[in-house]
Amino acid sequence: MKRSTHVVLAAAVIALVAAVVAVAAVLTHADTGSAQALPGHPLVTADPGVVPVSDSAGMPTAAGMAAALAVPVADPNLGNVSGRVTDAKTGKQIWEYRSTVPLLPASTNKTLTTGAALLALNRDERVTTTVVAADQTSQPGVVVLVGGGDPILSAAPAGQQTWYRGAARINDLADQIRKSGITATAVQVDDSLYSGPDFAPGWDPADIDGGDIAPMQSVMIDAGRIQPTTAESARSRTPALDAGRALASALGLDPAKVAMAPNPPTGRQLAAVQSAPLIERLRQMMNASDNVMAESIGREVAKATGRPVSFAGAVDAVTNKLSAAGVDMTGAALFDSSGLSVLDRLTATTLDEVVQAAAGPDQPAMRPLLDVVPIAGGSGTLSDRFVGGDPKASSAGWLRAKTGSLTAINSLAGIVTDNSGRVLTFAFISNDAGPMGRVALDNLAGVLRTCGCGS
Structure with missing residues (x-):
């Protein structure tokens, strides 16, 4: 869109209609479970349920x-x-x-x-984003962010609400890397999971600035949103690199030096985070x-x-x-x-x-x-x-x-x-x-x- x-709340499943329920503030006695009206408020009871058609x-x-x-x-x-x-x-x-x-x-x-x-x-399927070590002989300290197909990673700090509910966090990847025994010196990004063009036939490039779409790459931050807390945010033209830069920043490295990995990495896994379940993402x-x-x-x-x-x-x-x-x-x-x-x-x-x-x-x-x-x-x-x-x-x-x-x-x-x-x-x-x-x-x-x- x-x-x-x-x-409505009808037809959650065929032949079911959700009952409309009014909720009132009540105080329940711990010993008896009985309901008592709060001062100044009449007692209202509700019997929520799903009523068959x-x-x-x-x-x-x-x-x-x-x-x-x-x-x-x-x-x-x-x-x-x-x-x-x-x-x-x-x-x-x-x-x-x-x-x-x-x-x-x-x-x-x-x-x-x-x-x-x-x-x-x-319905509980999750997408995993990993970080693996590059060849430490030829590239000591280089870590590779491997896109697993999750576009809604968040760069929000711990404790701060994410734009997408249940989003995995870049900071969690950074914490795991620090505990892995490798001192990261540079970040690369592997986007090899997706094949073919990253922009579909019939898409208008102006829709990137309009906030409707971003080039489809296998790792992104907030689905490519440049300003994740703004509903009408424009999208990025380099979402995978942006994710790598967010990881570099979380590791205290220079984000300007992040590059795309020349080949899929084969080193050991250093960190992993998972997306929200499929049903929540849907x-x-x-x-x-x-x-x-x-x-x-x-x-x-x-x-x-x-x-x-x-x-x-x-x-x-x-x-x-x-x-x-x-x-x-x-x-x-x-x-x-x-x-x-x-x-x-x-x-x-x-x-x-x-x-x-x-x-x-x-x-x-x-x-x-x-x-x-x-x-x-x-x-x-x-x-x-x-x-x-x-x-x-x-x-x-x-x-x-x-x-x-x-x-x-x-x-x-x-x-x-x-x-x-x-x-x-x-x-x-x-x-x-x-x-x-x-x-x-x-x-x-x-x-x-x-x-x-x-x-």
């Missing part, structure tokens, strides 16, 4: 859905639009509009990357629509399936994993794992089938996908959308979806519980959108919550 275009919740009819969506889908602000709506429980298509036409998906492409990662990797990537994280996770899928750790290898791995899981990949033409490339093409059918695979009974490994997408009016890139108006008709809290935004491009792929209690999956793609394109797309998706549609 491009920042330049930035202008009624088995009697009717499925919308095709005719009812078509009638409900006829007006919003015709909004000229949507431009070139396609869409599909499916019943989550049965997998039956309820509505479609040009759903097999390949269009530019923008960041909804990350839905495919997430689904494939959950199929190919353990949650951060999907909620913030982080392009660098998406590209690195796509490469993890490539590595796990024996493919080149490159743009092409990641695309091949992701599409093949999903195809093997029964997702219709007809019309898919992808050049990256993030959706930033203007050359990417997907159909609404493919996007909806990815969500449907996560919601249905046949691919339980993909189920966490439903929990890592933003919540309408509540989190991530949907935190300020589907808000306002009549709360009884609002999708806020009931709709979860991955967003996509590029210039004149808007998309949504996700899941919603309608007002009769039926869980639906959906995907909408809008290309060549008008000035109110995003609003028009939200209006289209918002109908799914309230229409009833002849059930």
